[in-house]
Amino acid sequence: MAISEEAGASVTEAQIAVHWREEDYIYPSPRFIGQANAPDPAIRERFSEERFPECYRDYADLLDWDTYWHTTLDTSHPPFWKWFAGGRLNACYNCVDRHLAKRANQAAFIWVPEPEADLVQNVTYQELYRRVNEFAALLQGFAGVKPGDRVTLHMPMVPDLPVAMLACARIGAIHSEVFAGFSGTACGGRMADSGSKVLVTMDSYYRDGKILDHKAKADEAVAAAKEHGMEVEKVLVFRRRSGQYLSQTPMVDGRDFFVDEVIADYRRKVVEPVSMPAEAPLFLMYTSGTTGKPKGAQHSTGGYLSYVAGTSKFYLDIHPEDTYWCFADIGWITGHSYIVYGPLALGTTSVMYEGAPAYPDAGRPWRIAEQLGVGIFHTAPTTIRMLRKLGPDEPAKYDYHFKLMVTVGEPIEPEVWRWYYDVVGKREAVVVDTWWMTETGGFMGATLPALEGMKPGSCGPGALGIYPVLYDEEGKVVEAGTGRAGNICIRNPWPGRMLTIWGQPERFVQTYYSKYCHDKQSTDWHDWPFLCGDGAMQAMDGYYRILGRIDDVINVAGHRLGTKELESAVLTVPEIAEAAAVPVIDETRGRVVEMYISLKPGLSPSPDIENKAKAAIEREIGKVARPKNVWIVPDMPKTRSGKIMRRVIAGISNFADVGDITTLANPEVVEAIRHQVYAEKNARGEAPRPLTEKELEEIKAFGRAE
Ligand code: WTA
Numbered sequence: 223m224a225i226s227e228e229a230g231a232s233v234t235e236a237q238i239a240v241h242w243r244e245e246d247y248i249y250p251s252p253r254f255i256g257q258a259n260a261p262d263p264a265i266r267e268r269f270s271e272e273r274f275p276e277c278y279r280d281y282a283d284l285l286d287w288d289t290y291w292h293t294t295l296d297t298s299h300p301p302f303w304k305w306f307a308g309g310r311l312n313a314c315y316n317c318v319d320r321h322l323a324k325r326a327n328q329a330a331f332i333w334v335p336e337p338e339a340d341l342v343q344n345v346t347y348q349e350l351y352r353r354v355n356e357f358a359a360l361l362q363g364f365a366g367v368k369p370g371d372r373v374t375l376h377m378p379m380v381p382d383l384p385v386a387m388l389a390c391a392r393i394g395a396i397h398s399e400v401f402a403g404f405s406g407t408a409c410g411g412r413m414a415d416s417g418s419k420v421l422v423t424m425d426s427y428y429r430d431g432k433i434l435d436h437k438a439k440a441d442e443a444v445a446a447a448k449e450h451g452m453e454v455e456k457v458l459v460f461r462r463r464s465g466q467y468l469s470q471t472p473m474v475d476g477r478d479f480f481v482d483e484v485i486a487d488y489r490r491k492v493v494e495p496v497s498m499p500a501e502a503p504l505f506l507m508y509t510s511g512t513t514g515k516p517k518g519a520q521h522s523t524g525g526y527l528s529y530v531a532g533t534s535k536f537y538l539d540i541h542p543e544d545t546y547w548c549f550a551d552i553g554w555i556t557g558h559s560y561i562v563y564g565p566l567a568l569g570t571t572s573v574m575y576e577g578a579p580a581y582p583d584a585g586r587p588w589r590i591a592e593q594l595g596v597g598i599f600h601t602a603p604t605t606i607r608m609l610r611k612l613g614p615d616e617p618a619k620y621d622y623h624f625k626l627m628v629t630v631g632e633p634i635e636p637e638v639w640r641w642y643y644d645v646v647g648k649r650e651a652v653v654v655d656t657w658w659m660t661e662t663g664g665f666m667g668a669t670l671p672a673l674e675g676m677k678p679g680s681c682g683p684g685a686l687g688i689y690p691v692l693y694d695e696e697g698k699v700v701e702a703g704t705g706r707a708g709n710i711c712i713r714n715p716w717p718g719r720m721l722t723i724w725g726q727p728e729r730f731v732q733t734y735y736s737k738y739c740h741d742k743q744s745t746d747w748h749d750w751p752f753l754c755g756d757g758a759m760q761a762m763d764g765y766y767r768i769l770g771r772i773d774d775v776i777n778v779a780g781h782r783l784g785t786k787e788l789e790s791a792v793l794t795v796p797e798i799a800e801a802a803a804v805p806v807i808d809e810t811r812g813r814v815v816e817m818y819i820s821l822k823p824g825l826s827p828s829p830d831i832e833n834k835a836k837a838a839i840e841r842e843i844g845k846v847a848r849p850k851n852v853w854i855v856p857d858m859p860k861t862r863s864g865k866i867m868r869r870v871i872a873g874i875s876n877f878a879d880v881g882d883i884t885t886l887a888n889p890e891v892v893e894a895i896r897h898q899v900y901a902e903k904n905a906r907g908e909a910p911r912p913l914t915e916k917e918l919e920e921i922k923a924f925g926r927a928e
Contacts, residue, residue: 247675250652258672260536269686281532288497305525305717312495314392317566336428336577358389359491369394372418378402378427394496398506401553404844406439410446419455426468430578437469500524509660510784518724529718533664534564547573548600555660584613591622600628604779607810624651631780639678657681663718680765689713703762710758711751779811791842804872817849827854868925877910
């Protein structure tokens, strides 16, 4: 893709790509192929473009429908496509009830608490059925939740979280889970946006050996929602250890209730699953993009559930008798699709782990795998990098055997991929690199594990029924094998795509379709390519290599953080006049954030202001977003039109070349900032390391979306 004129850069991503070595294929073992769900190459045929959209019947037929649909794909209101129109179903019924006949006593979830002395808990399908019904009855009876109402969950990784999600689905309510690591303020903003009057939370949970007071965030959330004009009516508080209250904050009379007390009135209650239209919203998942506040990606019931069931079957190779562990947080889309909905729709056993990956040491994940007999393992590059750094030889010490491993969330470096394959997978497991995003519901690019060779660093071809295309800035197709990069789009609709942005249909069309739509009136889906938001290139074999976001999103350890959100958080500090967030290459977290701020006239820099900036980010977004460094600079490098040139400070933060600065209104400030930042980084022992071509290009191109 072309880099903006203003950025003044002369090299495009296309050119850097040439420097990459093409990796060789690695193939799965005959043993894996012999047991795979998709061993026959004819499956590609079944999902060929000529068979679109009917091919997705294969996915929908994995579910039980109350009413079968009459139209596979209804395109009458572009681009608000409807999948399986006329069909009705209940997601909770499909994930729980229908498995009881065969698997009542099989574990649906195996929950591993962080403290190693605590017992692992099995939640069987039968027990899950009970717990979901009771909580659904409580939501209806005690909290007055009706079909279509939104319920916000701010829950850590405990079984009560999927119980609450499935209970909402059972009664036709829309859940909106906010990652527990996010602040109360961030949660409150999302509550107000979605108009949810009920908050489901927990008193505390374990993380990295500490017990965190989580209920305190509920009070902040209620206050933040109120600031946005939303009155939260009920706060339902689960307890991490029954009978004990491990939070310092008092329960608010008439507003806060312990679930374990209230539920006594709902014991043994059964709630009939509400039959929902296929396109009824199942949940909201807030995510960051180029502008403004996070947007609520609204996912459907029928299309979404079909898509995650189908991709779980063919790409994760889940069989009901597998023990499958996705080491992500349910607070993100990966957890929704591939810890809860996909695996449960297929009736398998899904492992949930409460805590930090390397607690108390880097052997923990492998002990869990050995103890539980995990066969499928799913995690993100940031976790792989961390475990490799802290315990490169740990996996060999444990007797576990994976048949398949997944990586998701960020590009994975070929060296890291190889450690994952050789050491974690012991060269026995197939690796599936799955590329997708919150908006897509499920995988967009990946290799079919028994059929398509693995290529380290590439996610593979489009997933079944997914037809990607690369466009340049002018909308011209960038061909495969040219060594040039483009903006990756999906040409066709697919059942897992979000329906819209909650409450903002125009923003939905604008964000994902306005750039490349051929004809806004057209009801032919061919005119509506979906803009994914990543740069990518395609090799001759059709495999895609993902370069990263083209918007102002910084991917920190797999968390999508918008620069605008970070900057507006910092600007809540009265002393701060301007702020700019930039990514810094980091060995384990992929990228970390550095924040540049300038102060209002007459104020001088102080550690106090630096701390206020960090605290503001923690308060507004959460600890995950805490910047590595905050630099208080005399002035920001700006263009003559007054825009902050992020690529210049990004260059400084990464000890890289800042590129052409002749278009700046104040070029003299660059040397001053460089001098200051280098000196402080030296003092902190943050030594530079040589960046790869790809990393250098990313830094150079940063901020091009402006
Ligand atoms: C990035 C997470 C390279 C990408 C499921 C995307 C990846 C963003 C991969 C979405 C992958 C995800 N290889 N990059 N396998 N998977 N990404 O919404 O930049 O949290 O746009 O969804 O993560 O992040 P999100």
